[in-house]
Amino acid sequence: MPFEFKRLAIEGLVVVKPHAFVDERGFFMETYKASAFQTAGIHEIFVQDNHSRSRKNVIRGLHLQKNPYSQGKLVRCVAGVVWDVAVDLRVGSPTYKQWYGLELSAENRLMFFLPPGFAHGFAVLSDTAESVYKVTAEYAPESDGGIRWNDPDIGIKWPISEDEVLISEKDRGLPWLSDLEEPYV
Numbered sequence: 001m002p003f004e005f006k007r008l009a010i011e012g013l014v015v016v017k018p019h020a021f022v023d024e025r026g027f028f029m030e031t032y033k034a035s036a037f038q039t040a041g042i043h044e045i046f047v048q049d050n051h052s053r054s055r056k057n058v059i060r061g062l063h064l065q066k067n068p069y070s071q072g073k074l075v076r077c078v079a080g081v082v083w084d085v086a087v088d089l090r091v092g093s094p095t096y097k098q099w100y101g102l103e104l105s106a107e108n109r110l111m112f113f114l115p116p117g118f119a120h121g122f123a124v125l126s127d128t129a130e131s132v133y134k135v136t137a138e139y140a141p142e143s144d145g146g147i148r149w150n151d152p153d154i155g156i157k158w159p160i161s162e163d164e165v166l167i168s169e170k171d172r173g174l175p176w177l178s179d180l181e182e183p184y185v
C-alpha cells in the first residue's frame, strides 16, 4: 500500500503517511493517488494546489471559505517543520469547536486531510517552512473567512508564545467565533 491512513477521533480528519522508497539517491514517494484515497473513503476531488513559504514563528490561520466554496485540504510540509491544526466548525457536529494539531515536516513526510467545514492554520517551528496543499474548491476571495487564531472559545494550545507570533494584518483582524452573525458552513 503506498499510503497508511489513520482516522482521528474527530470524524473526517485523517493523517496520511505515504510510503517512501529510499535508496542511495534519496527517496521517491507518491503524495496523492485518487484510487488509494477513494478506497480509504476520501472521495473529495482536488481542484487547486497551493504552496507557501513562511518564516519561523509565523502563524497562518485560522482560515476557511464559506459555503458553497468550502474547501477540503490535503496538507504537507516539504521544507522545515510546521505545527498544523484543524478546528471542527461543522454546525451540528458532535465535535463542534474541537481541534487537532500535529507536526508536519519534511522529515516525517506526514500529510493531514481535513474535509470541508474545518478551519485550518499552522505555526512555523523551523527557520523557514514550506507548506504544500491540495484543496477541493478554488480560491473564492468573496467567500474567504476565518476565526482569530487565539480565540479563547476554541483554546488551541499553539507551540509558539503569544509575544513571538508573526501574523498578517488580515489574520489579526479575523473575528471571534462568538461574533459571527451566521456560521461559515
Ligand SMILES: Cc1cn([C@H]2C[C@H](O)[C@@H](COP(=O)(O)OP(=O)(O)O[C@H]3O[C@@H](C)C(=O)[C@@H](O)[C@H]3O)O2)c(=O)[nH]c1=O
Binding pocket: 050, 052, 060, 061, 063, 064, 073, 120, 121, 122, 138, 139, 168, 170
Ligand atoms: C489562499 C489564496 C490566496 N491567494 C492570494 C490572496 C492574497 O493576495 C495572497 C495571500 O493570501 P493569504 O494571506 O490569505 O494567504 P495564507 O494566509 O497563506 O492563506 C492560506 O492559509 C492557510 C492556513 C490555509 O488553510 C489556506 O487555505 C489559505 O487560507 O494570495 C490566492 O491568489 N489564491 C489562494 O488560494
